[in-house]
Amino acid sequence: MIPEIGQFALIVALCVGLVQALVPLAGSSLGIQRWVAVAVPAALAQLLFVGISYACLTFAFLSHDFSVLYVAKNSNTELPLIYRISGVWGSHEGSLLLWALVLALWSGAVAVFTPSVPRVMRARVLAVLGLVSCGFLLFIIATSNPFERLLPAAVEGTDLNPLLQDIGLALHPPMLYLGYVGFSVAFAFAIAALISGQVDSAWARWARPWTNIAWLFLTLGIALGSWWAYYELGWGGWWFWDPVENASFMPWLIGTALMHSLAITEKRGTFKAWTALLAIFAFALSLLGTFLVRSGVLTSVHAFASDPSRGVFILGFLVVVVGGSLALYAWRAPLLKSAASTRLLSRDGMLLLNNAFLTVVTAAILLGTLYPIAIDAMGGKISVGPPYFNLMFISITAPLGVLIGIGMLIRWKQDSLQRLTSRLRIPALAVLLVSLGLTLALPQWQWGAYLGIAMALWISVTAAMALYERFRHRALMSALRSTPAGFYGMLLGHLGIAVFIIGITLTSLYTSEKDLRMAPGDTYTVAGYEFTFHGVRDFNVANYVATRGGFSVRSVDGGYRTEMFPEKRVYRVQNNPMTEAAIDAGIARDLFIALGEPLDNQGAWAVRIYYKPFIRWIWLGAIIMSIGGLVAASDRRYRRLVRSRSPAREAAEQPS
Amino acid sequence: MTPARKKRLALILLMVGGVATGVGFALKSLDQNIMFFFTPTEVVNGEAPTNKLFRVGGMVVAGSVERPGDGLTVRFDLTDNEQSVTVRYAGILPDLFREGQGIIANGKLDGSGDFIAEEVLAKHDENYMPPELAGMHSEQGAQQ
Numbered sequence: 001m002i003p004e005i006g007q008f009a010l011i012v013a014l015c016v017g018l019v020q021a022l023v024p025l026a027g028s029s030l031g032i033q034r035w036v037a038v039a040v041p042a043a044l045a046q047l048l049f050v051g052i053s054y055a056c057l058t059f060a061f062l063s064h065d066f067s068v069l070y071v072a073k074n075s076n077t078e079l080p081l082i083y084r085i086s087g088v089w090g091s092h093e094g095s096l097l098l099w100a101l102v103l104a105l106w107s108g109a110v111a112v113f114t115p116s117v118p119r120v121m122r123a124r125v126l127a128v129l130g131l132v133s134c135g136f137l138l139f140i141i142a143t144s145n146p147f148e149r150l151l152p153a154a155v156e157g158t159d160l161n162p163l164l165q166d167i168g169l170a171l172h173p174p175m176l177y178l179g180y181v182g183f184s185v186a187f188a189f190a191i192a193a194l195i196s197g198q199v200d201s202a203w204a205r206w207a208r209p210w211t212n213i214a215w216l217f218l219t220l221g222i223a224l225g226s227w228w229a230y231y232e233l234g235w236g237g238w239w240f241w242d243p244v245e246n247a248s249f250m251p252w253l254i255g256t257a258l259m260h261s262l263a264i265t266e267k268r269g270t271f272k273a274w275t276a277l278l279a280i281f282a283f284a285l286s287l288l289g290t291f292l293v294r295s296g297v298l299t300s301v302h303a304f305a306s307d308p309s310r311g312v313f314i315l316g317f318l319v320v321v322v323g324g325s326l327a328l329y330a331w332r333a334p335l336l337k338s339a340a341s342t343r344l345l346s347r348d349g350m351l352l353l354n355n356a357f358l359t360v361v362t363a364a365i366l367l368g369t370l371y372p373i374a375i376d377a378m379g380g381k382i383s384v385g386p387p388y389f390n391l392m393f394i395s396i397t398a399p400l401g402v403l404i405g406i407g408m409l410i411r412w413k414q415d416s417l418q419r420l421t422s423r424l425r426i427p428a429l430a431v432l433l434v435s436l437g438l439t440l441a442l443p444q445w446q447w448g449a450y451l452g453i454a455m456a457l458w459i460s461v462t463a464a465m466a467l468y469e470r471f472r473h474r475a476l477m478s479a480l481r482s483t484p485a486g487f488y489g490m491l492l493g494h495l496g497i498a499v500f501i502i503g504i505t506l507t508s509l510y511t512s513e514k515d516l517r518m519a520p521g522d523t524y525t526v527a528g529y530e531f532t533f534h535g536v537r538d539f540n541v542a543n544y545v546a547t548r549g550g551f552s553v554r555s556v557d558g559g560y561r562t563e564m565f566p567e568k569r570v571y572r573v574q575n576n577p578m579t580e581a582a583i584d585a586g587i588a589r590d591l592f593i594a595l596g597e598p599l600d601n602q603g604a605w606a607v608r609i610y611y612k613p614f615i616r617w618i619w620l621g622a623i624i625m626s627i628g629g630l631v632a633a634s635d636r637r638y639r640r641l642v643r644s645r646s647p648a649r650e651a652a653e654q655p656s
Numbered sequence: 657m658t659p660a661r662k663k664r665l666a667l668i669l670l671m672v673g674g675v676a677t678g679v680g681f682a683l684k685s686l687d688q689n690i691m692f693f694f695t696p697t698e699v700v701n702g703e704a705p706t707n708k709l710f711r712v713g714g715m716v717v718a719g720s721v722e723r724p725g726d727g728l729t730v731r732f733d734l735t736d737n738e739q740s741v742t743v744r745y746a747g748i749l750p751d752l753f754r755e756g757q758g759i760i761a762n763g764k765l766d767g768s769g770d771f772i773a774e775e776v777l778a779k780h781d782e783n784y785m786p787p788e789l790a791g792m793h794s795e796q797g798a799q800q
Contacts, residue, residue: 364682371686381693383711388689392682515747517728577751596748599723606728606748 003068006056007147010097013049013104014137020046020107020130024123028195039123039130040111046133047108054101057146058088067153070094070146076159076573078543086170087160092294092310093146095173099290100136102174102181107133110185110210116639117206124192125185132184135317143310159543159573168228176221176248180286182214183255187283190276191325194332199276204266207279209633211262212489215255216629222248223622231583236513236592236610238618241389246369247289250362254282257358260351267412268348272336274355277329284322285362291318292369346414350407357400364392401455401501404494405462409469427465431457443510452505456498463491463498489632493625500621506614513611515596519604527611528556529591535603536568536595544571546580549595549605553584566593566607589613691762699771700739706765709774712741713760721755734761734771745773752778 020042027035057070061084066072074090083090089098107129114122140146163169189207193199225248230238239245258278265275291314342348368384375382410420435454442449470487471479512527520535534550547568554561566582584591589611596606693711694704704710717740720733728747732755733740743761753759753776761773 360678367682368686371690375690382690383693384686385689385691385709388685391685391689515728517726579751594748596728599728600726604726608748 002056002059003065003147003149006053006060007141007145009049009053009056010137010141010147013046013053013100014134014141016042016046016049017130017134017137021127021134022130023127024130025127028120028123028127036120036123039126042130043104043107043111043126046130047104050097050101050104050137054088054097057094057097058085060147061085061087064157065153066155066157067150068146069148069150072150072154072157074160075157076543077156078573079157079160079165080542082167082170083160083165086164089173090160090164093140093144093148095177096136096140096144096294097146098173099177099181100133100140102177103129103133103136103184106178106181106185110188114206121192121196121198121203121206124195125188128188128191129184132188132321135321139310139313139317143313156573159571162544162569162571162574162576162578163232165571166228166232168224168232172221172224172228174221175217175224179214179216179218179221179255180248180251180289182210182217183251183279183282183286185210185214186255186258186279187325190279191328194276194325194328197332197335199265199272199336201266201269204262204275205638208259208262208266209635209638211255211259211279212629212633215252215259216626216633218248218252218255219622219626219629222252223619223626227619230615231581233579236511236581236594236608236612238507238615241368241386243369244289244293246365246389247285247292250365250369251282251285251289253358253362253365254278254285257355257362258282260354260358264348264351268340268342270338270340270342270348271352272338273329273333276333276336278355280322280325280329284318284325285366287314287318287321291315340413343414345410345417345420347407347410347412350403350410353403354400354407357396357403361393361396364396365389368392398451398455401459401497404497405458408462408466408490408494423465424462427461428458431461442506446509449505449509452501456501456505459494459498459501463494467491484637485635486632486637489628489630489635492628492631494628496621496623496625496628498621499617499624503614503617503619503621507612507618510613511610514609516607516609517599517604518607519602524609525556526609529560529611530554530556531593531609533605533607536598536605541569543573544569544578547595549582549593549607551582551593553591562591564591564593566595568595568597585616587616590615693760695736696734696741697736697739699741699765700769704765709762709764711760711762712743712771713758714740715758716753716755718755734759741771742769743771743773743776745776747776749776750778754778 020039023035023042024039027033027038057068059065060068060071061075062081064071064075064077066075070091070093074087074094075084079087087094089095107126110122110125110129114125117125186207189203189210190199193203222245225245226238229240230236258275261271261275261278264271291311294310294314342352344352368388371384372382406420406424409423431454435450435457438453438457439445439450470483474482514524514526516524518524518533520533523530523532525531530553532552534552536547536549539546539548547570549566549568551564551566552561553564562584564582564584567580569578569580570576571578579594579596581592581594583593592608592610592612594608596608598605691709691711692705693713696712696714698704699712704712712734714734714736717733717735721730722732723730729744730746730749731742731744734743735741743763745761745763750759757778760777761771762775762777763771763773766772
């Protein structure tokens with residue numbers, strides 16, 4: 001009974017979605033206020049019904065209702081409670097339902113938390129979100145019904161994929177979806193603005209906090225996925241340029257560009273058409289990501305059941321959404337004239353360059369990701385290796401590191417080269433010298449390390465200078481009061497990048513890795529640590545059997561000792577082996593041991609040992625970036641109940 | 657042409673030149689970094705390059721996995737049910753590597769026709785079939 005209620009609620013939600021989409025849209029064009037007023041209650045009703053549907057599926061998991069096919073395939077009576085809750089999104093159907101729920105949550109949030117947005121604009125935004133929601137609900141109902149019954153009911157479920165029985169991966173999809181789907185809000189704002197012809201500072205101010213929050217969730221989602229891959233897959237890698245990773249990274253890059261472009265549109269009233277286009281692309285890339293993941297057209301470490309009919313549906317949806325919005329854009333964009341021109345030597349110009357670099361690097365990644373599909377269509381089978389992506393990414397984004405520093409200190413509108421060079425000469429020289437010293441202190445000289453350290457230092461030093469400049473001429477209290485949260489958010493975001501750069505540079509260049517054969521009693525030294533193997537023992541745990549290896553580790557100078565216990569697990573129901581690496585984490589280095597397989601009958605094992613310097617800084621950087629996004633989104637000016645203001649007053653009020 | 661137009665033309669030419677260089681650079685680097693995929697039959701027929709990295713995919717032949725010597729080296733046969741190729745690999749195999757399982761290996765051919773793998777990939781999901789192997793319906797695959 002409960003599953004039928006879930007399915008029924010889903011159908012009701014689709015009907016409500018149609019109302020949410022069509023009535024306010026018609027009302028706003030025809031000027032009928034009562035129709036416009038439908039948007040908010042419809043969005044909330046949509047949230048209610050999708051929520052009911054989601055709750056029903058969760059209930060089926062909690063109550064072990066194996067008469068529901070999806071539950072029978074993804075759960076088991078022995079599955080711990082937390083993974084029964086996260087199991088709801090453990091496979092295709094449920095994760096789409098989660099997607100629909102997240103979209104409904106975002107729509108509900110827009111309905112409730114936009115008091116400063118005019119009613120007609122809000123109604124249009126909600127209508128666009130309603131259209132997107134209809135597309136997804138139709139997709140779920142037509143191709144991926146999570147409530148499908150299994151008759152007769154299974155006695156026992158076939159268990160959740162063991163790889164997903166992990167807290168990192170339990171949280172990864174909701175975070176990622178909050179980000180992906182969150183860009184639909186920026187998209188809806190752009191479409192609504194194109195319909196009304198109003199893209200201005202006020203519009204940018206409405207769209208900014210939503211974009212920031214979507215972006216911070218996407219940042220956290222990607223970081224969680226990377227962290228999970230690091231400790232769970234047993235390869236010790238944190239990024240593989242896998243198509244599915246790229247699918248989440250491309251919207252992140254364009255979303256980052258969008259945040260910066262919104263800053264110019266809000267501040268200077270320029271780049272309007274470009275900002276609207278970026279909002280469309282950010283969401284289009286999110287949809288493309290869904291298509292790539294769900295259709296299985298690409299070889300990926302992410303194994304998802306591929307179903308051509310589903311792929312065709314999403315592809316069709318993608319074509320409709322992108323085609324429709326680009327047609328609207330082509331029709332309306334000429335209306336969006338910029339209020340002023342842009343000079344290169346200004347903060348506007350720096351933000352423009354930021355956008356150019358981010359767009360180009362996204363295009364390069366898109367090319368590498370889609371190239372195999374294009375070749376496949378012509379009958380060849382190829383894959384594009386990580387060297388391509390590394391080369392493209394590093395060479396295109398390296399100038400961005402320099403630009404971040406200049407961008408924080410340069411003035412809006414116009415600046416003089418003389419002023420800039422005289423201010424930046426000494427800091428730049430200092431950064432180059434200090435980085436030289438730091439790089440020489442590393443085990444061996446690497447140009448890449450010098451470059452990375454210099455970049456990170458440069459960003460940190462210029463951030464400190466920007467902070468100093470704000471506080472220099474004012475009393476501390478008044479400076480604290482007048483400095484908007486957005487400024488601190490910007491500093492944090494950029495410092496996060498600096499920390500991240502240190503992490504990737506040192507990890508990539510100074511990792512020591514050994515694949516070994518170790519018999520009990522063997523000792524091996526890696527990067528100044530002695531690893532001694534003491535053999536393995538078997539343990540019975542919850543729903544798996546663990547073969548646990550014992551290692552004692554001591555640093556060669558004797559100052560550090562620890563024990564590490566990597567495991568090989570076999571989950572009883574699916575009978576899949578899983579590597580559970582042992583990680584001794586630290587701020588400056590991780591030690592990592594993974595068990596391979598037994599090599600003979602005398603207890604020798606294949607063992608993989610890593611020494612990974614500064615790897616934590618990668619995720620630490622991402623966390624700092626997301627905190628920056630949160631701080632920026634909390635800026636007071638987004639919550640003011642002001643409908644529209646003159647650009648002059650805005651310029652006076654806003655910080656530079 | 658007025659000076660303003662001249663300046664604009666120069667700017668446009670510069671941009672076009674920049675974009676063209678960028679695209680050319682990207683395509684060249686793409687060209688150097690793509691890996692072609694071959695089936696064991698194609699490898700046996702000599703269609704695969706001898707001195708270049710490529711991918712080979714197929715089913716691990718049941719009973720063919722052995723470890724010569726006492727190191728980490730493992731040797732197994734990979735088949736598409738018509739021909740098979742011997743793969744040698746020194747390193748740790750992925751969790752889902754099993755006999756009868758579809759896998760993909762990256763590497764090169766050595767002089768004797770053995771494939772020296774630098775990396776062996778198996779998929780997360782045992783029901784998953786890499787698109788490259790789709791259509792290769794094997795009896796071994798069906799037995800799983």
